[in-house]
Amino acid sequence: MIMDREKRLAAHIKARPHLRDIFEFQHRIEEIWNSSSPDDFLPVVCLSEPDVRQRMKEGTPLIDRPLFSKISLTNSESQMRRILTVMKTGGGEREVLASKMASYLRGSGRGEAWFIRSILAHDDGFLDRVSQETEVPGPLLLHLLRMSLRISFERLHETLRTVLRNLDWDYPLCPVCGAAPSIGQTISPDERRYFCYFCSFSWLAHPPEGCPSCGLIDPDRVNLLYKHPEENQGILACEGCFSYLKVVDQRYAEEDLDSDFQEILGIHLDLAAMEMGFHPLGQPPGRAEIIVRPGIDSPKF
Ligand SMILES: [Zn+2]
């Protein structure tokens, strides 16, 4: 499995030299994942069947974020430290930002676990304050966080996939963590697989006609736009609410979609969408780092 991924990464690097730096960085992050252990996130989810059913019905994700203040984050902490080290040795802007972040953590005297916990369990204003103080952009801080939590979330997903099997969830937000999907994969005319921006969970949904965010059905204003006609990915953009979702059409392709690689392959689409004035689905303009907190925020689609 790991070898397959390595081969696919190498093939992407060869085929797309302009993305080489980003794919190589991804490769080094994956080396950290492959040599680390996950933390146990199960205690932040209530697994009682009536509770799960109720949540699925109401559109409330399974994670109770305040509970992150009560669990051990030792492994995630050491992964964040290792990721910062990789960033610091890479040169360029990445190195500058990682140094700023590392010296902020040293200066705070509290370390990575405190940083992770403060974002997940408490208040989103914390991320803004750190971003202002360190001059590291909020979306990059959140990217650092999601890379540090990835393998722990994946382990949690293994359990939750069984729990969530056969339950309907057609909301355009992640049933596990509540974040918005960053990619929609067309499976058939009435089935779409969404990939969560934050925890990487993926789920099948029956998308509504038109805009998944505001529900507008107007073929003149809700459109699938392709930057290059030969690409199998584009953006589903809505001129009603100005949100967009990257959509990959793999109805005829054999290959499973890998959301990490697809994110990199779709960077030009994000840039194009934002240039045209659209913002990512589920995220208010200028606040790409917001994650809906179950039980604290009301979900905004
Ligand atoms: Zn998620």
Ligand SMILES: [Zn+2]
């Ligand atoms: Zn819309």
